[in-house]
Amino acid sequence: MEAVGILGGDAGGRVTVAIPLPNLAGPKAFLADPLAQFQAERTLKRAGLIFLAVYHSHPGGGTQLSAVDRAFAVHLPIVHIVIALARRHRPDKEMRAYAVNDDDVVEVEIRIE
Numbered sequence: 001m002e003a004v005g006i007l008g009g010d011a012g013g014r015v016t017v018a019i020p021l022p023n024l025a026g027p028k029a030f031l032a033d034p035l036a037q038f039q040a041e042r043t044l045k046r047a048g049l050i051f052l053a054v055y056h057s058h059p060g061g062g063t064q065l066s067a068v069d070r071a072f073a074v075h076l077p078i079v080h081i082v083i084a085l086a087r088r089h090r091p092d093k094e095m096r097a098y099a100v101n102d103d104d105v106v107e108v109e110i111r112i113e
Contacts, residue, residue, distance in 0.1 A: 073100035
């Protein structure tokens with residue numbers, strides 16, 4: 001199953017919390033449980049944090065956004081992170097982040113501190 005969740009943090013873009021969400025889709029797709037996502041977003045807001053990104057995994061796949069991922073990303077104007085679970089021990093190949101605006105997909109730098 002693909003993992004899915006949201007990341008929250010400060011206005012500077014620093015992630016301070018990860019909230020996993022139930023995946024309602026099948027093994028090769030993701031659909032975050034809408035109620036769980038609403039509750040997670042409310043938790044962030046109550047803590048004074050900002051909803052910075054959504055993440056999901058590609059078990060056995062790469063870090064590129066699929067056509068379905070891009071279509072979903074257009075409706076949620078935040079950073080979208082894809083994690084390739086089959087690429088362990090290759091940090092430069094395990095995770096990528098994207099900003100999507102209409103047909104424009106821009107890779108966003110991820111810094112781990």
